[in-house]
Amino acid sequence: xxxxxxxxxxxxxxxxxxxxxxxxxxxxxxxxxxxxxxxxxxxxxxxxxxxxxxxxxxxxxxxxxxxxxxxxxxxxxxxxxxxxxxxxxxxxxxxxxxxxxxxxxxxxxxxxxxxxxxxxxx
Amino acid sequence: xxxxxxxxxxxxxxxxxxxxxxxxxxxxxxxxxxxxxxxxxxxxxxxxxxxxxxxxxxxxxxxxxxxxxxxxxxxxxxxxxxxxxxxxxxxxxxxxxxxxxxxxxxxxxxx
Numbered sequence: 001x002x003x004x005x006x007x008x009x010x011x012x013x014x015x016x017x018x019x020x021x022x023x024x025x026x027x028x029x030x031x032x033x034x035x036x037x038x039x040x041x042x043x044x045x046x047x048x049x050x051x052x053x054x055x056x057x058x059x060x061x062x063x064x065x066x067x068x069x070x071x072x073x074x075x076x077x078x079x080x081x082x083x084x085x086x087x088x089x090x091x092x093x094x095x096x097x098x099x100x101x102x103x104x105x106x107x108x109x110x111x112x113x114x115x116x117x118x119x120x121x122x
Numbered sequence: 123x124x125x126x127x128x129x130x131x132x133x134x135x136x137x138x139x140x141x142x143x144x145x146x147x148x149x150x151x152x153x154x155x156x157x158x159x160x161x162x163x164x165x166x167x168x169x170x171x172x173x174x175x176x177x178x179x180x181x182x183x184x185x186x187x188x189x190x191x192x193x194x195x196x197x198x199x200x201x202x203x204x205x206x207x208x209x210x211x212x213x214x215x216x217x218x219x220x221x222x223x224x225x226x227x228x229x230x231x232x233x
């Protein structure tokens with residue numbers, strides 16, 4: 001079974017840092033682009049960042065560029081999101097999601113994790 | 123306000139049909155990029171129902187279909203069931219943002 005599981009969320013103060021992890025199983029992790037998508041309470045999803053299978057191409061939403069860093073370790077079947085200088089508006093459930101298209105253009109997400117809550121508050 | 127505009131809500135009776143629109147511009151849908159659709163129930167992750175504008179993942183009934191004309195994409199659901207109730211989101215790529223966009227979501231209610 002294809003599965004993604006996020007971890008590392010929690011409560012952090014504004015200006016603080018947090019590192020999210022996402023473990024993949026049931027598929028050849030290195031062959032897929034991976035993404036982080038977040039959803040603030042009561043809002044729609046917002047794409048955050050994308051990384052190709054070989055880490056050769058990385059993209060960020062304007063709202064997080066310069067503060068968040070996406071990375072992956074294919075040997076560990078893991079995806080990461082390092083979040084620095086966190087703001088109140090970063091409060092959201094963060095999902096990791098798989099893009100099966102094989103394209104450099106970010107396409108559809110066919111598998112999602114269950115999501116992990118990040119709360120930024122003093 | 124999202125760059126991809128969806129109606130806040132649509133509704134119809136069981137057995138009827140509905141269509142959900144997603145209007146973008148010349149940087150995204152109008153530039154020829156594919157549109158993808160998800161449904162989401164409270165407290166759960168979005169689930170893909172249409173990819174690459176017109177394709178259904180395995181397991182999604184053929185009552186769901188997608189189309190596109192110019193800068194507007196549409197999701198059609200025919201033969202509505204009570205369990206089709208959910209929030210539906212469109213998604214596409216945007217040249218100007220060099221990233222992916224989601225619409226604001228449409229709540230589908232089966233009356």
